[in-house]
Amino acid sequence: MRLLTHNMLSSNIKGVANGFPFRIDVEKVVEKKVDFNAGFLRNIFPKVEWKAFVDAARTMGYPELPEEADSSLLDSDEFLTKFHHGLLELHLEEGALICPETGRRFPVNKGIPNMLLHEDEV
Amino acid sequence: MTAAFSPTCQHLLTGRLKPQLQFLPPRAPASMRRLTFALASATTRGVEADAKDDGVVLKKGIAEFYDESSGVWEDIWGDHMHHGFYDPGSTVSVSDHRAAQIRMIEEALRFSGISEDPKKRPKSVVDVGCGIGGSSRYLARKFGAKCQGITLSPVQAQRANSLAAAQGLADKQVSFQVADALDQPFPDGQFDLVWSMESGEHMPDKTKFVNELARVAAPGGTIIIVTWCHRDLAPSEESLQPWEKELLNKICNSYYLPAWCSTADYVKLLQSLSLQDIKAADWSQNVAPFWPAVIRSALTWKGLTSMLRSGLKTIKGALAMPLMIEGYKKDLIKFAIITCRKPE
Numbered sequence: 392m393r394l395l396t397h398n399m400l401s402s403n404i405k406g407v408a409n410g411f412p413f414r415i416d417v418e419k420v421v422e423k424k425v426d427f428n429a430g431f432l433r434n435i436f437p438k439v440e441w442k443a444f445v446d447a448a449r450t451m452g453y454p455e456l457p458e459e460a461d462s463s464l465l466d467s468d469e470f471l472t473k474f475h476h477g478l479l480e481l482h483l484e485e486g487a488l489i490c491p492e493t494g495r496r497f498p499v500n501k502g503i504p505n506m507l508l509h510e511d512e513v
Numbered sequence: 514m515t516a517a518f519s520p521t522c523q524h525l526l527t528g529r530l531k532p533q534l535q536f537l538p539p540r541a542p543a544s545m546r547r548l549t550f551a552l553a554s555a556t557t558r559g560v561e562a563d564a565k566d567d568g569v570v571l572k573k574g575i576a577e578f579y580d581e582s583s584g585v586w587e588d589i590w591g592d593h594m595h596h597g598f599y600d601p602g603s604t605v606s607v608s609d610h611r612a613a614q615i616r617m618i619e620e621a622l623r624f625s626g627i628s629e630d631p632k633k634r635p636k637s638v639v640d641v642g643c644g645i646g647g648s649s650r651y652l653a654r655k656f657g658a659k660c661q662g663i664t665l666s667p668v669q670a671q672r673a674n675s676l677a678a679a680q681g682l683a684d685k686q687v688s689f690q691v692a693d694a695l696d697q698p699f700p701d702g703q704f705d706l707v708w709s710m711e712s713g714e715h716m717p718d719k720t721k722f723v724n725e726l727a728r729v730a731a732p733g734g735t736i737i738i739v740t741w742c743h744r745d746l747a748p749s750e751e752s753l754q755p756w757e758k759e760l761l762n763k764i765c766n767s768y769y770l771p772a773w774c775s776t777a778d779y780v781k782l783l784q785s786l787s788l789q790d791i792k793a794a795d796w797s798q799n800v801a802p803f804w805p806a807v808i809r810s811a812l813t814w815k816g817l818t819s820m821l822r823s824g825l826k827t828i829k830g831a832l833a834m835p836l837m838i839e840g841y842k843k844d845l846i847k848f849a850i851i852t853c854r855k856p857e
Binding site (some may be wrong): 392393395396399400401402403410411431434435438497501502503504505506507508510513 | 568569572636637657659661663665667670671674686688689690691692693695696697698699700703
């Protein structure tokens with residue numbers, strides 16, 4: 392599971408007012424090279440919740456991203472490279488996503504998050 | 514919304530297999546016995562408890578059905594798990610199938626009125642009931658969009674991810690997770706295009722299903738539902754005829770489907786959520802050539818051996834194919850498309 396995905400997932404447990412972002416419990420992170428595509432990065436930048444992204448990247452062992460970012464940074468190659476790496480190349484292979492309100496764990500196995508709710512959480 | 518859809522199909526697990534298949538080593542008989550027991554005990558309790566147990570049993574059944582069948586289906590049909598779109602009355606072979614499946618996607622997009630204009634194309638897509646990701650990968654490539662797929666089947670999610678990586682499709686653009694379409698793990702208004710290609714028939718609660726589709730759609734976004742329905746009821750009718758219900762029950766049993774609804778039911782649900790530009794069409798004529806072709810492919814050496822290798826659930830699914838043909842011929846089963854737009 393890449394951080395791009397993490398940035399789009401939110402907890403849907405009944406009664407939870409703010410289920411975003413998930414905290415991450417890291418057991419195994421894998422780095423996988425992905426072709427750099429500046430156009431894609433510029434396109435996706437406005438859709439990324441930046442703070443959640445930076446915090447998640449730090450949890451995954453990558454603290455290099457700036458705390459704040461605005462679109463002017465998209466002209467900087469150095470920024471784009473870091474953005475690319477954090478967003479697309481870090482994979483949570485094993486671990487869990489933790490609901491920020493309830494603490495409920497959603498396991499991540501072989502890179503796939505299991506977001507199924509139990510009957511009483513629906 | 515009209516009164517509740519007909520109660521959850523009774524699962525008639527009498528295990529009536531054709532004589533020539535009885536030599537099979539009993540695969541997963543234990544889990545089928547558990548399923549039968551769970552359903553039997555469920556019927557002795559209250560209605561609410563019934564509904565919850567049925568829900569759990571159904572989801573598990575769906576996940577297991579696709580965990581088991583995905584491999585052989587992919588083997589025979591490729592990475593799309595939906596019907597192909599044909600010119601009515603044509604005779605087709607399995608080799609035409611892939612092109613027809615692509616055509617189905619394109620026809621659905623065209624019907625929905627989604628813009629080809631690069632500035633207006635969807636940038637984010639959710640594939641609800643994504644199978645092994647065929648639609649997700651296709652839409653991601655077509656629109657250069659980011660696509661999230663959800664499925665109940667861990668095997669499918671795994672396979673979807675592998676295929677994305679193997680196809681060198683910038684696997685950055687597509688991702689798959691195990692999640693429930695009735696409780697999507699996404700915040701509101703996330704997706705420009707909400708895509709449900711032949712997954713609606715698995716949803717036990719159509720109201721909740723449609724609500725979730727609408728919830729995760731972005732303002733101005735498009736919702737496309739392609740699904741199996743039963744015929745619309747006449748104004749004087751309260752429900753389907755007994756023979757019609759019986760036929761649908763048998764099909765439900767084999768494909769892990771909850772109760773069916775009609776195209777008109779979907780339209781009413783979308784209207785109740787104030788969605789706009791609601792359009793519906795009956796594409797039954799365009800998919801009718803599909804089932805005979807599937808049966809022919811199943812009866813080949815490759816088809817038979819693949820089925821025997823996969824398991825009981827897949828075989829039961831295969832045996833239900835003539836029932837689908839009967840349903841279409843008798844104008845009971847409809848292949849429907851329903852699309853709409855979420856207001857800005």
